[in-house]
Amino acid sequence: MANKYRDVDIVTLPSKDILVIACDSCGAIGLKDQDVVKAPPFIVGKYTARVCLMEVIAVGAFPAAMTVNICNELEPTGREILQGIHDELEACNLLIPITISTEKNMETTMTALGVTVLGTCNDGDLRHDKVAKGNDIYVMGVPKMGQEVVEDQGEIATISSLLPILEWENVTEVIPVGSSGIKGELEKLLTQTGLHIDLDEGLSIDLTKSAGPCTAVLVFSRGPIEGNCAVPLTRIGKLK
Incomplete structure (x- = not known):
């Protein structure tokens, strides 16, 4: 099946x-x-x-x-x-x-x-359908596409930066972000789960921009993430 x-x-x-x-x-x-x-x-x-x-x-x-x-x-x-x-x-x-x-x-x-x-x-x-109400939401990496990917200076998500995060105890699920952007991936998640999002104020990251070839990854966690990441890690809100 x-x-x-x-x-x-x-x-x-x-x-x-x-x-x-x-x-x-x-x-x-x-x-x-x-x-x-x-x-x-x-x-x-x-x-x-x-x-x-x-x-x-x-x-x-x-x-x-x-x-x-x-x-x-x-x-x-x-x-x-x-x-x-x-x-x-x-x-x-x-x-x-x-x-x-x-x-x-x-x-x-x-x-x-x-x-x-x-x-x-x-x-x-399997690590799917694991997100839950109360999870914090982070973005690993910076959305980039086209020529920006070619010119990147270490801001985009990589597999080597993703693998350690999967081992962090409080991480429930990760979702690679592609051409639909962070907002698009979140909307699909909300439709699937029936949850809502309380976004943080003053976000420095563009939620609507295409992340091209998975240059950013959504990370969901039970409580704050305190580990170090090889690329930018930005908290954007909480599921409710």
């Missing part, structure tokens, strides 16, 4: 193990003539893979395999995209099989990429 939770599918296998599936696409970002945002294919691969890895890890699964659909030629665009993906996996100390497809028939003028990550866990290890 499968069910949808935010941007992942959660499938119960016949063995009773849990399969978690996340995918992401990226188009018109690269160094080809028709690309809208100019960025090295290395960056395109790295951040597209990061989105899927974050989604799987956030719900408590361990990445087990990846598919990479490169809608461009292998040399040089595809090779550079794959280098970015491998760099992200190495940063997470992950060694997983990758199934790859590239465009071999047509010449392309725009960069396009699709990545899927498959993860597994036991049912009891």
Whole structure:
């Protein structure tokens, strides 16, 4: 049986193990003539893979395999995209099989990429539907998109900054933020849970801005978070 939770599918296998599936696409970002945002294919691969890895890890699964659909030629665009993906996996100390497809028939003028990550866990290890009334809400990282991601100076959320937070005792759940922005993710959560939010005053973070390739993560906790984080960590309110 499968069910949808935010941007992942959660499938119960016949063995009773849990399969978690996340995918992401990226188009018109690269160094080809028709690309809208100019960025090295290395960056395109790295951040597209990061989105899927974050989604799987956030719900408590361990990445087990990846598919990479490169809608461009292998040399040089595809090779550079794959280098970015491998760099992200190495940063997470992950060694997983990758199934790859590239465009071999047509010449392309725009960069396009699709990545899927498959993860597994036991049912009891799933970290979803855990938020509760009274939880404090934090944002790890700063929402950025497009060229801002390329030029980032250590403000965006990374998997290496996310992993320690998952071990903090009072953290109930984490939700990666993408193109819908912090406000969009919170609205989906409220619709799902029936809870409300009491936002802090004078927030310095833009709740409506797209966080692009998961450059920010919502963190919910029982009480204040006192641990140190490698990127900015901003309290924005409380669930009620």
